[in-house]
Amino acid sequence: MDIKQIFQNNSDWVAKQMQTDKNYFDKLAQGQSPEFLYIGCSDSRVSAEELMGLEPGDVFVHRNIANMVPNTDINSMSVINYAVMHLKVNHIVVCGHYGCGGVHAAMQQSDLGILNPWLRNIRDVYRIHHKELDKITAEEDKYKRLIELNVQEQCINIIKTAEVQKANRDRSLKVYGWIFDIHTGKLIDLNINFDEILKDIMAIYKITD
Numbered sequence: 001m002d003i004k005q006i007f008q009n010n011s012d013w014v015a016k017q018m019q020t021d022k023n024y025f026d027k028l029a030q031g032q033s034p035e036f037l038y039i040g041c042s043d044s045r046v047s048a049e050e051l052m053g054l055e056p057g058d059v060f061v062h063r064n065i066a067n068m069v070p071n072t073d074i075n076s077m078s079v080i081n082y083a084v085m086h087l088k089v090n091h092i093v094v095c096g097h098y099g100c101g102g103v104h105a106a107m108q109q110s111d112l113g114i115l116n117p118w119l120r121n122i123r124d125v126y127r128i129h130h131k132e133l134d135k136i137t138a139e140e141d142k143y144k145r146l147i148e149l150n151v152q153e154q155c156i157n158i159i160k161t162a163e164v165q166k167a168n169r170d171r172s173l174k175v176y177g178w179i180f181d182i183h184t185g186k187l188i189d190l191n192i193n194f195d196e197i198l199k200d201i202m203a204i205y206k207i208t209d
């Protein structure tokens with residue numbers, strides 16, 4: 001693609017937005033108060049606003065390889081801090097997707113250099129759930145289940161943060177684990193019961209004021 005096409009696309013988009021609402025960009029410039037924080041994969045096929053049917057201004061977005069939330073990653077931790085403490089979002093979504101290359105790479109034994117420590121977080125998810133995963137014989141089903149369990153563990157990492165624990169005491173803040181099914185375009189809610197999963201272990205991670 002000629003890069004000039006991008007600027008043409010942009011001009012067309014500006015004209016279309018202005019046609020619908022001539023004050024569109026004045027309103028956009030006034031500030032943001034999104035209700036959602038979306039943490040998803042960098043995969044080019046999984047674009048947050050598009051799959052949620054939302055518009056600019058609706059979602060605070062963070063994307064990285066395999067929608068990870070490692071507790072020492074200053075990038076995702078800063079995003080959560082800002083979204084929860086300052087933007088005061090009400091919903092935090094971790095959205096994984098079937099066909100995730102990051103999760104697939106973590107299931108292989110290749111040395112991927114700088115990607116090794118990042119992908120090891122996914123291998124740790126496998127280790128936590130190895131009893132369930134080892135029982136799955138079909139490789140494709142195992143891959144899909146690891147994608148789902150990775151979403152679940154990243155949600156748990158979010159719930160462990162002091163920011164989210166504080167927000168939960170002060171207001172209603174919900175965390176959701178979703179999957180984008182790349183084969184059908186459907187969004188799947190994993191309906192993860194965090195209270196049940198965390199009931200015996202949350203005390204370990206509790207942080208009070």
Ligand SMILES: [Zn+2]
Nearest residue numbers: 041043100101
């Ligand atoms: Zn992915």
